[in-house]
Amino acid sequence: MSTFQKLRQEERETRKNLIVDAAMELFSQKDFHKIGMRDIAKRAGISAAAIYRYFPSRDDVFVEALVRHMLIVEALFEKNIQDGQTSLEEIALLSVDYLLENKTVFQMMGHFMVTGQIQPKAMDRYNEVQRRFLDLLERVHHQTEVGANSRLVTHAIYASITGVVMAFKNYPGRSPEEIKRHIYRLIRIISSVFATGQIPQDL
Structure with a gap:
């Protein structure tokens, strides 16, 4: 794996971690069925479209x-x-x-x-x-x-x-x-x- 590929992979993992952490924060505040992908994306600081690149x-x-x-x-x-x-x-x-x-x-x-x-x-x-x-x-x-x-x-x-x-x-x-x-x-x-x-x- 090249240095560039490694950096891209690390960036991807960082974004995934942010998304997971955001989802956990929301789940501690709301019922599961009230949480949507847009809510998670907003909490993670990314666009609603971008979140689907990761999950x-x-x-x-x-x-x-x-x-x-x-x-x-x-x-x-x-x-x-x-x-x-x-x-x-x-x-x-x-x-x-x-x-x-x-x-x-x-x-x-x-x-x-x-x-x-x-x-x-x-x-x-x-x-x-x-x-x-x-x-x-x-x-x-x-x-x-x-x-x-x-x-x-x-x-x-x-x-x-x-x-x-x-x-x-x-x-x-x-x-x-x-x-x-x-x-x-x-x-x-x-x-x-x-x-x-x-x-x-x-x-």
């Missing part, structure tokens, strides 16, 4: 944002595994921390999970990275005695973790600290049941 649809923009965050979580998983922190509970709590600290990301995940409304090409990209995430989770729970159908159990663990966060992240009348503490307790129960078949005594 063919709104779904592609938001999926790219999700993918980038999932890659961050994947890197955190890998680091924990390398550091020997490989229990299901440790990995599950790491996931919870990330989702609670990045609420816009989780809201976006929830939109796609609940509605299932996403462009086919964007869905392919999302599924590709989600499979890699599930592969990592599967590596962790191989140490548990959870039955023969490993992938199916991995899906159950993933659904349990995200379901707990979705159900209790806005627990009425509780402070953020109380909510986090409650979610932690539930995750400890889930992790223990999947890993040992037992509910932990010291809750």
